[in-house]
Amino acid sequence: MINSLTELEQFRQGILSKKDPDGIRVSVCAGAGCLASGAGKIIAALNEEIEKQGMQDRVLVKGTGCPGFCERGPIVVIDPDEICYLQVKPKDVAAIVSKTLKEKKLIDRLLYAGPGKDEKTVREADIPFYKNQERNIIGNNIKIDPKCIDDYLALDGYSALAKVLFQMAPEQVVDEVKKSNLRGRGGGGFPTGIKWDAARNAPGDTKYVIVNADEGDPGAFMDRAVLEGNPHSILEGLIIGAYAIGAHEGYVYVRQEYPLALENVGIAIRQAEEYGLLGSNILGSGFDFKVKVHRGAGAFVCGEETALLLSLEGKPGEPRARPPFPATRGLWGKPTNINNVETWANIPLIVNNGADWFNQFGTGKSKGTKIFSLVGKIKNTGLVEVPMGVTLRDIVYKIGDGIPGGKKFKAVQTGGPAGGCIPEEHLDIAVDYDELAKVGAIMGSGGMIVMDEDTCMVDVARYFINFLAQESCGKCSPCREGLKQMQRILTNITEGNGKEGDIELLEELAMSTGSASLCALGRTAPNPVLSTIRYFRHEYEAHIREKRCPSYSCEKLVSYYIDPQACTACLLCLKNCATDAISGSRGQIHVIDQAKCTRCRSCYDVCPPHYGAVLRFSGESVPEPIPVERRTLVEKSKAI
Amino acid sequence: MDSSVIERIIDKHHGEAGSLIQILLDIQNELRWLPGAALEMVAEKLQVPMSRIQHTVTFYKAFSLVPKGRHEINLCMGTACHVRGATRILEMIETVTGLQPGETDADMKFSLDTVNCLGCCAIGPVMEIDEQHLGKLVPDRTAALLKKYD
Ligand SMILES: Cc1cc2nc3c(=O)[nH]c(=O)nc-3n(C[C@H](O)[C@H](O)[C@H](O)COP(=O)(O)O)c2cc1C
Ligand code: FES
Numbered sequence: 001m002i003n004s005l006t007e008l009e010q011f012r013q014g015i016l017s018k019k020d021p022d023g024i025r026v027s028v029c030a031g032a033g034c035l036a037s038g039a040g041k042i043i044a045a046l047n048e049e050i051e052k053q054g055m056q057d058r059v060l061v062k063g064t065g066c067p068g069f070c071e072r073g074p075i076v077v078i079d080p081d082e083i084c085y086l087q088v089k090p091k092d093v094a095a096i097v098s099k100t101l102k103e104k105k106l107i108d109r110l111l112y113a114g115p116g117k118d119e120k121t122v123r124e125a126d127i128p129f130y131k132n133q134e135r136n137i138i139g140n141n142i143k144i145d146p147k148c149i150d151d152y153l154a155l156d157g158y159s160a161l162a163k164v165l166f167q168m169a170p171e172q173v174v175d176e177v178k179k180s181n182l183r184g185r186g187g188g189g190f191p192t193g194i195k196w197d198a199a200r201n202a203p204g205d206t207k208y209v210i211v212n213a214d215e216g217d218p219g220a221f222m223d224r225a226v227l228e229g230n231p232h233s234i235l236e237g238l239i240i241g242a243y244a245i246g247a248h249e250g251y252v253y254v255r256q257e258y259p260l261a262l263e264n265v266g267i268a269i270r271q272a273e274e275y276g277l278l279g280s281n282i283l284g285s286g287f288d289f290k291v292k293v294h295r296g297a298g299a300f301v302c303g304e305e306t307a308l309l310l311s312l313e314g315k316p317g318e319p320r321a322r323p324p325f326p327a328t329r330g331l332w333g334k335p336t337n338i339n340n341v342e343t344w345a346n347i348p349l350i351v352n353n354g355a356d357w358f359n360q361f362g363t364g365k366s367k368g369t370k371i372f373s374l375v376g377k378i379k380n381t382g383l384v385e386v387p388m389g390v391t392l393r394d395i396v397y398k399i400g401d402g403i404p405g406g407k408k409f410k411a412v413q414t415g416g417p418a419g420g421c422i423p424e425e426h427l428d429i430a431v432d433y434d435e436l437a438k439v440g441a442i443m444g445s446g447g448m449i450v451m452d453e454d455t456c457m458v459d460v461a462r463y464f465i466n467f468l469a470q471e472s473c474g475k476c477s478p479c480r481e482g483l484k485q486m487q488r489i490l491t492n493i494t495e496g497n498g499k500e501g502d503i504e505l506l507e508e509l510a511m512s513t514g515s516a517s518l519c520a521l522g523r524t525a526p527n528p529v530l531s532t533i534r535y536f537r538h539e540y541e542a543h544i545r546e547k548r549c550p551s552y553s554c555e556k557l558v559s560y561y562i563d564p565q566a567c568t569a570c571l572l573c574l575k576n577c578a579t580d581a582i583s584g585s586r587g588q589i590h591v592i593d594q595a596k597c598t599r600c601r602s603c604y605d606v607c608p609p610h611y612g613a614v615l616r617f618s619g620e621s622v623p624e625p626i627p628v629e630r631r632t633l634v635e636k637s638k639a640i
Numbered sequence: 641m642d643s644s645v646i647e648r649i650i651d652k653h654h655g656e657a658g659s660l661i662q663i664l665l666d667i668q669n670e671l672r673w674l675p676g677a678a679l680e681m682v683a684e685k686l687q688v689p690m691s692r693i694q695h696t697v698t699f700y701k702a703f704s705l706v707p708k709g710r711h712e713i714n715l716c717m718g719t720a721c722h723v724r725g726a727t728r729i730l731e732m733i734e735t736v737t738g739l740q741p742g743e744t745d746a747d748m749k750f751s752l753d754t755v756n757c758l759g760c761c762a763i764g765p766v767m768e769i770d771e772q773h774l775g776k777l778v779p780d781r782t783a784a785l786l787k788k789y790d
Pocket of ligand 1 (some may be wrong): 216
């Protein structure tokens with residue numbers, strides 16, 4: 001138990017002095033992405049090898065949070081030299097220990113390679129992916145073992161809490177947050193300080209603070225990385241908020257699909273309690289606060305704050321009309337303040353560095369940094385944290401390194417199911433709350449999905465509407481029925497059954513669903529439809545009028561055909577066809593049986609580009625198969 | 641069904657009606673589904689009407705009212721995986737297993753479900769079978785992978 005400010009600082013000094021100044025620290029990302037690509041095996045192998053080579057006294061191996069460069073995982077960072085190894089495999093481990101750890105030599109092939117083959121980058125911070133970011137929040141992930149509170153304390157953790165408890169009145173804290181201009185990172189972008197003020201001033205003795213860690217956006221994992229990688233930063237923010245608002249109980253609402261986040265948050269709470277950073281009389285200040293974890297049970301709509309509150313009470317999460325806002329009538333009818341994970345994680349930084357520091361990042365009404373989950377058709381998939389106001393082009397090309405496979409960029413979808421698609425012509429807009437809204441998209445919680453020429457925009461709209469139709473709670477009819485009708489029309493269009501007038505009907509349905517729905521799920525549901533119609537109307541028209549999918553993506557509108565002139569009867573497509581729809585043999589030109597073909601595109605993908613024998617057809621019928629008697633391959637040289 | 645398991649879980653949450661979802665999640669995790677008898681026990685112990693329990697278990701996707709197969713396939717249908725062709729993977733899994741999402745086959749071999757973002761979009765399209773992640777899926781390889789399970 002730490003009982004005062006002095007004790008906290010002494011304790012911190014104790015942790016720092018225990019660190020071996022010459023010690024080597026090997027950090028391995030143990031986030032979801034790297035674990036999926038085998039980080040667990042790397043950690044085990046490192047420990048084994050280090051012991052085998054007798055270095056266990058000098059080297060510390062840690063599984064850490066996700067630093068964001070998921071594309072090149074598993075990631076290993078070796079300190080104090082900040083050597084960053086990428087795409088490490090278990091077979092590399094022996095060399096890492098004997099060469100790098102023992103002899104201080106670099107292993108070239110594991111370093112980041114620049115565009116020129118010889119340009120190798122050693123330090124993490126110099127890799128272009130990181131260099132163009134401003135990593136106030138996720139920058140610490142790789143330095144922290146999330147299961148170890150001492151790691152957080154060593155990086156000045158909980159100093160903001162101490163400052164607040166001993167040097168600031170609650171009103172001052174609220175004022176500082178107001179001055180910082182921090183806006184909610186969960187999607188709505190509401191000014192956090194104003195919300196805190198409302199909850200603080202609401203009458204009542206019992207108040208609650210809540211972390212919204214339901215992260216339902218299908219294709220985004222920013223909150224997850226902070227929950228899993230640096231849970232104490234969220235808890236510290238939450239305790240500060242509780243002090244400012246006057247709450248003594250809080251909840252972290254985590255979706256059960258995030259088992260590692262649940263585990264790490266649970267451990268963090270227990271450790272903070274043991275240290276006297278949570279519970280009664282925190283740090284001897286007289287302030288009491290306790291936190292519980294609540295698991296969400298798999299309903300997107302429960303991320304909406306009024307639904308989340310009902311779910312916390314053990315009921316089905318169906319949103320209710322606001323006002324009254326949670327700030328006056330929240331959990332069990334008491335004043336409640338709900339903020340997103342990333343919003344809370346910003347609080348300790350603002351308290352420690354001041355509102356002015358925070359205001360130096362960002363643009364007009366959007367201050368600070370924002371974490372985006374940059375995914376889809378992009379070379380560098382990962383989490384990127386940038387100051388608000390950088391251009392989309394910089395994110396896609398400087399940080400993301402552009403589109404893989406030499407394909408052409410088509411659009412970026414931001415904001416999750418409530419967001420919109422931004423085409424090439426708007427790539428130079430600044431990414432902040434207002435600019436995104438101007439082009440029909442939103443900031444949302446930070447999903448950023450890059451799409452290339454192979455992505456069909458009608459299908460993207462169908463995808464999101466499908467998702468929302470499944471997730472609509474069904475309480476209000478505009479959302480329930482409106483989404484169902486939009487889903488039906490979009491499915492028809494992508495399957496070649498679209499009719500003239502469908503686009504107009506979609507627009508009308510979108511408008512009425514958007515204006516008449518009870519909660520923001522329905523109110524923002526039109527966005528994916530309207531933004532794709534706005535910028536990609538021609539794609540809708542091609543589907544409806546010509547039964548053609550310009551991106552060759554809608555399966556029902558695409559057929560595959562093997563060009564008898566180009567086929568070399570190499571058997572590749574035939575062997576890779578899972579439904580045995582291709583006939584032929586060595587020396588016999590291959591032919592696709594259109595009736596058996598499931599249009600899985602495997603043949604098209606495996607046919608070597610220099611043959612290019614598999615052709616795609618959309619909007620026109622495939623040629624008749626070549627007659628059986630002409631299928632025997634005549635060797636080209638002989639034929640001449 | 642072992643009723644002491646259910647009792648232990650309910651006791652852990654002090655039998656509070658407000659913990660209904662947490663209790664059901666614990667039972668689901670323990671038994672991998674929610675048998676009718678378990679729901680009746682919960683209803684009685686927490687003094688919550690069966691209708692509310694039904695409402696809750698059908699509202700939230702985490703709950704299953706049927707037993708799960710030996711291998712649970714969770715295919716990611718998150719946006720990133722979608723634009724990288726998850727639909728074609730789904731169709732291939734459906735063809736090979738004969739299952740639609742949410743179903744389990746008669747000999748309890750596979751259960752198929754879809755999820756939204758497993759947090760490893762870099763290796764998408766990706767699925768999780770028995771908690772192991774299989775990434776960079778293409779339809780034909782997916783079919784081959786599934787044939788390895790028994
Ligand atoms: C359908 C729907 C889903 C939402 N999901 C989330 C979510 O997963 N995480 C989140 O922080 N906010 C989510 N929100 C926004 C919350 O209602 C709320 O605005 C937010 O938690 C407030 O925190 P902030 O001010 O820090 O952003 C969602 C809103 C809607 C309408
Ligand atoms: S969308 Fe599939 S892992 Fe993220």
